[in-house]
Amino acid sequence: MHHDLQITRLRTFVTVVDRGGFRRAAEALHITQPAVSQQIRQLGTILKGPVFLSTGRELKLSPQGTELLGYARRIVALNDEAVSRFIPTTGSTRISVGVVEQLADALPEILRLFARQLPRAQVTVQTGLSESLEGQVTSGQFDCALLLQNQLRLPPSLSCPLGLMRMDWFGRPAYGEGAELPLTLFSEPCTLRGPIMEAFSDAGVSWRVGYEGDQFVGVRSAAQAGLGVACLIANGDELWGLPKTVRSALPSPPGPVPVTLAMSGPGAASGIGPIAEKTFQNALRDYPFVE
Structure with missing residues (x-):
């Protein structure tokens, strides 16, 4: 027979223990005290024994209640971690960013500027070669990416030139x-x-x-x-610390190479473009752009 402990029951159980009573747990969870009591009884039915030996002024867990508490804390924490991964907290923003490896030394400044513009944002970053990052932006794996390459397959509506790099x-x-x-x-x-x-x-x-x-x-x-x-x-x-090549017979290097902000469809729709453009431009202000 299949038994389901249910996250709601386990959260109520953990709250009763942490708050030190049924009434305080009910207030914290914004439910009635009888609802708290019912959920604890349901857990007791699954355990085939009481969760608490005493529910008076000082709560006392039963042996099976003590064992269940460890599982409950882990299950509730894992549930909340999974939820926060896929459902951002109200008022927060999740941004996924790709940065070409040659410009990755600007990452500390990029992240600092994103944090200033979007203080509640959860930012994830991945570095790689431009050609690979462009494909990942196109497929929607990133909201935006900082690219360094000559040719882009993205339409003009999803790309913003930032300058030419020597x-x-x-x-x-x-x-x-x-x-x-x-x-x-x-x-x-x-x-x-x-x-x-x-x-x-x-x-x-x-x-x-x-x-x-x-x-x-x-x-x-x-x-x-x-x-x-x-x-x-x-x-x-x-x-x-790379040594520059000093051979006089060398040709001029190719370039300059375009630096581009690339955006996915959802990224552009979210309005992240102007913030990302300003962030990348400021983070790269000391890099060797063509004047």
């Missing part, structure tokens, strides 16, 4: 005169990969792939380790 060459790989220059590249899909290779080919510089990966930390580490030349945002030396 790029530069980083890394000082060791290679002999006349040898192919090793490059550190992001794996496909990457809208900057093609322009990087074209820049070297058009300049007549022979190149090869020295490192290839789909994570920013790997590409950055490869440039630091001297595995190849990487094209990254122009303040990479200040942010990550």
